[in-house]
Amino acid sequence: MEQEEIQGKIFEYMQQMKGKKKLKEKDIIKKISADTGEEKDTVKKALRAMIDVGKLMYSYGGGASSVEIPSEEYLKEKGLI
Amino acid sequence: MSLPERKTDIGPPHYEQFLPPVIKKNYGKWKYHEVLSPGTMVHVAESGDEIYTVRVGSPRLLSTASIREICDLAEKYCDGYLRFTTRNNIEFLVSDKSKVDPLVAELKEKKYSVGGIGPRVSNIIHTQGWVHCHSACTDASGIVKAIMDDLYEYFTEKELPNKVRIAVACCVNMCGAVHCSDIAVVAVHRKVPVVDDENVAKMCEIPTTVASCPTSAIRPNPKTKSITINEEKCMYCGNCFTVCPPIQIHNPEEDGVAIVVGGKIGSLRTSPKFSKLAIPFFYNDPPRWPKVVDAIKNILNVYAANAKKHERVGEWVERVGWEEFFKLTGIDFTFQHIDDFTFMRDTMRTSAAFKF
Amino acid sequence: MSLKTWPSFVTEIKKAAQSSSMPQMADDELGQLEKSYNTKRGYWKHGGIVGVLGYGGGVIGRYSSLPDEFPGIAHFHTVRLNQPSGFFYTAEALRMVCDIWDKYGSGLTNLHGSTGDLVLLGTTTENLEPLFAEYSSRGWDLGGSGSAMRTPSCCVGMARCEWANIDAMDICNSMTQHFQDELHRPAFPYKFKIKVSGCACDCVAAIARADLSIIGTWKDNIQVDQAEVKKYADAGMDIQAEIVDMCPTSCISYDNGEIKINDAQCTRCMHCISKMTKALKPGKEKGATILVGSKAPIVVGSLLSWVIVPFIECKPPYDELKDLAEKMIEWWDDNAKPRERIGELIEAKGMRPFLEAIGVPPQPQQVKEPRKDPFFFWSESDFKK
Numbered sequence: 001m002e003q004e005e006i007q008g009k010i011f012e013y014m015q016q017m018k019g020k021k022k023l024k025e026k027d028i029i030k031k032i033s034a035d036t037g038e039e040k041d042t043v044k045k046a047l048r049a050m051i052d053v054g055k056l057m058y059s060y061g062g063g064a065s066s067v068e069i070p071s072e073e074y075l076k077e078k079g080l081i
Numbered sequence: 082m083s084l085p086e087r088k089t090d091i092g093p094p095h096y097e098q099f100l101p102p103v104i105k106k107n108y109g110k111w112k113y114h115e116v117l118s119p120g121t122m123v124h125v126a127e128s129g130d131e132i133y134t135v136r137v138g139s140p141r142l143l144s145t146a147s148i149r150e151i152c153d154l155a156e157k158y159c160d161g162y163l164r165f166t167t168r169n170n171i172e173f174l175v176s177d178k179s180k181v182d183p184l185v186a187e188l189k190e191k192k193y194s195v196g197g198i199g200p201r202v203s204n205i206i207h208t209q210g211w212v213h214c215h216s217a218c219t220d221a222s223g224i225v226k227a228i229m230d231d232l233y234e235y236f237t238e239k240e241l242p243n244k245v246r247i248a249v250a251c252c253v254n255m256c257g258a259v260h261c262s263d264i265a266v267v268a269v270h271r272k273v274p275v276v277d278d279e280n281v282a283k284m285c286e287i288p289t290t291v292a293s294c295p296t297s298a299i300r301p302n303p304k305t306k307s308i309t310i311n312e313e314k315c316m317y318c319g320n321c322f323t324v325c326p327p328i329q330i331h332n333p334e335e336d337g338v339a340i341v342v343g344g345k346i347g348s349l350r351t352s353p354k355f356s357k358l359a360i361p362f363f364y365n366d367p368p369r370w371p372k373v374v375d376a377i378k379n380i381l382n383v384y385a386a387n388a389k390k391h392e393r394v395g396e397w398v399e400r401v402g403w404e405e406f407f408k409l410t411g412i413d414f415t416f417q418h419i420d421d422f423t424f425m426r427d428t429m430r431t432s433a434a435f436k437f
Numbered sequence: 438m439s440l441k442t443w444p445s446f447v448t449e450i451k452k453a454a455q456s457s458s459m460p461q462m463a464d465d466e467l468g469q470l471e472k473s474y475n476t477k478r479g480y481w482k483h484g485g486i487v488g489v490l491g492y493g494g495g496v497i498g499r500y501s502s503l504p505d506e507f508p509g510i511a512h513f514h515t516v517r518l519n520q521p522s523g524f525f526y527t528a529e530a531l532r533m534v535c536d537i538w539d540k541y542g543s544g545l546t547n548l549h550g551s552t553g554d555l556v557l558l559g560t561t562t563e564n565l566e567p568l569f570a571e572y573s574s575r576g577w578d579l580g581g582s583g584s585a586m587r588t589p590s591c592c593v594g595m596a597r598c599e600w601a602n603i604d605a606m607d608i609c610n611s612m613t614q615h616f617q618d619e620l621h622r623p624a625f626p627y628k629f630k631i632k633v634s635g636c637a638c639d640c641v642a643a644i645a646r647a648d649l650s651i652i653g654t655w656k657d658n659i660q661v662d663q664a665e666v667k668k669y670a671d672a673g674m675d676i677q678a679e680i681v682d683m684c685p686t687s688c689i690s691y692d693n694g695e696i697k698i699n700d701a702q703c704t705r706c707m708h709c710i711s712k713m714t715k716a717l718k719p720g721k722e723k724g725a726t727i728l729v730g731s732k733a734p735i736v737v738g739s740l741l742s743w744v745i746v747p748f749i750e751c752k753p754p755y756d757e758l759k760d761l762a763e764k765m766i767e768w769w770d771d772n773a774k775p776r777e778r779i780g781e782l783i784e785a786k787g788m789r790p791f792l793e794a795i796g797v798p799p800q801p802q803q804v805k806e807p808r809k810d811p812f813f814f815w816s817e818s819d820f821k822k
Contacts, residue, residue: 022286024584025624026770048622051491058493058583058623059486062289063323064775065493065583065623068486077562078490084567085574089491090617093519094576096606099526100596109595109604113715124597132597140446142558144453144463145535145544152528161528165548167592167641174597194443208551211473212446212466213499213515213558215481220473222446229443237441255733256551261645261741289775295737320736324776326483333478346645348637349708350685353644353741367474391683391712423738 001038006046007055009036014056014069022059022066054080101162103132103176119237120195121181133175135184138194138204138229138236141169142212142222158184168204168246170197196237200244202381203236205229206257207249216319217251218336219268219365224249227369228266228377235381242388242397245381246345253318261344263394264377265356268365269339270317272332278307280327293324296422316422337364340376342406343395354395357403359410361417376412383409404436450545456535457544462559465509466543469501480507487514487562489569493623495579496565512561513543517554517580518572519613519620522606523593524549533575541568552630553590553641554580578617584775585623586616591633592640600710601635602653602723603751608758609633615759619766626773629766636719637707643728643742648779649762650728650742651751655720658700659709665716666696680709724750725758729765730780740780745792747802761795768794789814 010032017023028047033040050056051067054075059068075081097105107126114124117133124132155163155173162174175181188195197203205228208214210221228247235241248262259265281290282305290308291299298314299321308328310321322330340363344356359380363372380394387409388397398406407414420428447467454463469480485498497515504511518534534555538544543559550556560568569579580588589612592598594605612631613620619629632643635653643650670676676691688702689709696716698709710717727749728742749757768791769779783791792799 024626024775025622051493051622054490057486058488060484060493060498060583060623061486062286062325063293063320064627065585067493074486078566084570087489087566087570088573089578090621091573091576091578092614092617093578093610094521094530096522096525096596096610099521099530104596109601111595111597111599113599115714124599134597138443139548140444140449141547141549142446142449143546143548144449144456145539145546146452146456147449148531148535148546148548149456152531155528163526163528163531164593165524165526167524167553167590169549171548192441192444194441206551209547211470211479213481213513215479215483215499217479217481220470223474226443226446233441233443236443253734255735255739260733260739261642292774293736293776318735323735331478333476336477346639346642348639348644348704348706349711350683350706353639355739355741365477367477391679391708 001036003042003046003049006032006036006038006043007050010043010047010050011055011069014067018069022062022064022068024065025067028067054078099162099164101132101160101174101176103130104174106130107132116199118185119198119201121185122198131176131178133178133181134198135173135175135181135188135195136166136197137171137173137188138197139165139169139171140222140226141204141207154184154187158187166204168197168206170204194233194236200240200242201235202229202232202241202245202247205247205249206259206262208251208256210251214251216254216323217268218270218319218331219251219338220367221249221251223367224266224338224370224373227371227374231374231378232381241381241385243391243393245384245394247377254323259341259344260355261346261353262356263342263344264380265341265344266338266373266377267341268336269362270319270330270332271335271337271362272317273310273312273315274317274319274322274328274330276307276310277327277329278302278305281308281325282306284327285325290321290325290328293320295320333365337362338370338373339363340373340380342380343398345393345395350391351396351399356395358418359406360412361415380410402436453544455544457539457542459509459543461509462513462543463509463545465501465507466513466545466559469503469507469510472503472506481513487565489565489579492579492621494582494585494621497582499559510559513559514562514565516542516557516560516565516568517550517582517588518557519578519580519588520549520553520555520590522591522609522613523596524553525596534572534577537568537571537575541571552580552587554588579621581620581623581628583623584625584627585621585629586619586625587628587630588620589613589616589631589633590641592635594633594635598635599714600638600653600707600719602655602719603633603635603651603725604753605633605635605641605651605653607753608651608751608755611753611755612759612762616762625766625770627776627778629769629779631762637705638711643731645731645739645741646733647731647742648729649765650731651725651758652728653723653751654705654726654748655723656748657720657722659698659703659720660718661696661698662716662718663695666713667694669713669716670694674713680712683708724748727758727761730778730783732778732780736776737781737784740778742780743783743788744803745795746797747800764795765791787814789816 341356547556591609632647
């Protein structure tokens with residue numbers, strides 16, 4: 001599977017879970033790896049590439065780190081929109 | 082002006098570029114050291130080379146202006162080489178012996194606190210407090226300042242039976258080695274947190290919040306989509322507040338500090354030890370916390386008068402017994418002193434032999 | 438109160454306002470602190486979501502809950518810079534750190550934070566990216582925060598201590614470089630700390646404050662210089678009382694002006710060596726003891742680290758050490774609940790699964806005493822002949 005396609009699956013899952021559960025990086029990798037049959041490392045690389053360009057972001061709350069879809073405010077601050 | 086290009090995952094600067102030439106040359110080949118005064122020591126290498134260290138205290142919270150002043154002194158006396166200790170002291174690394182005394186003289190003239198080496202009170206390890214932390218239930222810097230002002234001569238001059246490591250933590254998260262210090266102050270809550278149901282429902286994951294409680298005092302409340310707290314089980318640790326901020330643990334009127342004693346880190350003579358409860362509570366009393374300072378001075382004085390040379394506070398207390406500690410210090414023994422959390426089996430007395 | 442006084446943190450906050458390009462930050466910090474002193478409560482909100490692009494750690498969001506009253510600290514984020522091993526600096530390097538910080542922040546720092554980072558206190562969200570570009574382009578990277586590897590730290594080690602049995606600074610630096618990804622991108626159940634001490638004096642408190650504690654030790658005999666022993670006696674040291682009688686295993690004797698050590702009985706506690714620095718030295722067969730699990734009280738009480746590997750050689754590039762650390766982290770990461778430290782997980786799951794996962798056999802050095810109750814587990818593998 002192309003990286004872009006994996007990233008599409010990741011984003012879809014993130015949208016689906018938004019507001020329902022805080023997802024750790026590992027939760028996402030496990031889920032998408034199981035769904036697509038891709039190696040965990042491959043999924044991790046795809047996920048990291050999304051974080052590097054601000055398509056997703058690391059977040060912190062409730063005493064733990066998670067991954068989220070960035071807010072408009074974040075994207076503005078990073079000069080991405 | 083355009084910004085330079087960012088780099089990622091380069092890690093810290095390599096320490097080697099910051100080492101004085103004499104340290105680079107004798108790295109791993111030191112033979113012995115000698116404490117020359119409360120604030121100076123010399124390390125001698127197998128080659129015969131020497132490096133002199135001059136130590137001064139710091140409030141840890143340092144302005145860039147003060148760091149520059151420290152840098153100026155380092156350049157004047159030790160080619161710009163300096164380091165910090167794990168207890169936040171500043172150490173000037175002097176390669177030229179003839180510059181040690183002039184450096185110490187200038188430091189003293191400029192009101193730096195030269196000392197902290199050997200069997201003394203070193204700098205207090207402490208946390209952020211009201212200066213910068215959301216979970217602080219006391220200020221740390223202020224208590225440290227009040228204690229160190231009072232114990233100043235134990236940093237700069239007076240000897241004790243051994244080192245006395247003091248720490249201050251502004252909540253039970255303990256971002257410092259409070260749980261293994263000779264004497265430590267730890268801020269504690271005493272009231273069950275107040276639950277803001279509406280915001281808990283909005284902001285918090287209920288299963289995570291329930292799981293955060295070490296005493297299983299938290300249950301989900303399906304009616305409010307929030308949680309309820311069993312008041313009989315709550316020990317006010319505040320972990321739920323960390324996980325779910327609308328569970329408000331702060332109570333300015335009833336928060337305060339406890340004093341714990343007898344912990345240590347090193348394995349010298351006896352194993353590392355946790356600190357144990359000496360005084361369960363003092364009200365927050367800014368700006369100088371006088372009762373806390375007096376209580377610490379009292380414990381320190383009783384230790385200094387009774388411990389054998391080289392005994393740490395915890396070793397002395399274990400030798401004479403905790404019942405003796407309470408008698409000698411005049412500290413009241415209360416229900417709070419008896420463990421009812423995780424250490425009861427280890428801490429209740431199971432022998433008919435003890436002191437009155 | 439004594440006439441001489443400890444340096445004042447209030448003075449530092451005032452001085453920061455003078456050197457920072459944004460004096461209102463330190464001014465308002467002091468204003469809010471003064472208010473706290475009057476009302477006995479803090480006014481900081483829970484951390485918010487801030488960071489530099491691509492990283493999930495190194496910046497801790499901090500906002501005043503009174504932004505109208507103290508606009509200068511409406512944003513007052515913490516930046517953790519990874520300190521050089523052993524906290525060594527040159528004046529030139531520290532000035533560079535200060536110059537950038539005065540431009541982008543409050544001018545307040547912690548040298549150092551509890552974990553070891555060079556902490557910069559108080560900047561705005563919009564200054565984070567420029568600040569990171571300025572620091573990283575000059576060789577400074579961010580430290581850890583959140584559910585991640587935290588910045589490893591160490592004692593002064595071989596740089597200035599004759600007791601260093603391992604190269605604590607090199608191990609610390611090497612481990613930090615090895616775990617850059619884990620440090621900057623939080624993927625763990627909770628924090629994971631590594632600390633390295635050169636001997637059992639443990640100046641970096643590894644045994645109390647690190648999930649993975651690496652403490653230098655030796656296997657052979659303490660090196661004794663009898664001529665120096667004599668000098669200590671001549672100088673008035675009561676060797677019988679201060680050294681012999683305080684040895685926890687009674688393995689030292691002092692007869693006819695000479696020290697004798699029964700090294701087989703010595704636990705290498707460092708008492709005698711630390712009191713007679715010229716006469717006694719650690720042995721020559723050096724390495725480290727690996728201990729695991731220490732932490733502060735949250736959540737289920739404090740823990741001190743447990744001995745897992747009694748002795749391991751520590752030679753660069755420290756592959757064995759790194760491999761062991763990776764196995765520990767993998768087992769923890771696979772099994773822990775959110776906010777469960779490795780020590781707590783071992784308590785919950787048992788020591789056996791942990792030891793088996795990392796490939797370390799049971800050894801008497803790991804325990805103070807064997808179990809007391811007659812309840813114990815048997816695995817299928819125990820029945821094989």
